Amino acid sequence: FKAACEEFFRNPSKYQRELRSLLTNRFELIG
Template sequence: MQLLFLPPYAPNLNLIERFWKYFKKIVLYNRYFESFADFKAACENFFRHPNQYRGDLRSLLTENFAIVGE
């Protein structure tokens, strides 16, 4: 195991932050839900069909970033 230094706030280096940003873009942005049930259904639909977003998620959830200072 190797420990990596991360700055105090580095959302672009944290994979879960990238995932949630994409999730909000697909499910929440520019949408109005009449009820909580509609909101819940939209969220569940996203997680039930991950293959629909496979290409985007594969490119977003990589640790393909430059390491400076080595």
């Protein structure tokens, strides 16, 4: 998990789209 965090901070633009879609999906499930 720590390695994933380090890679995320090293290259955030790569995961930004996936992270945003994941967050929206989670909020749709909650709401």
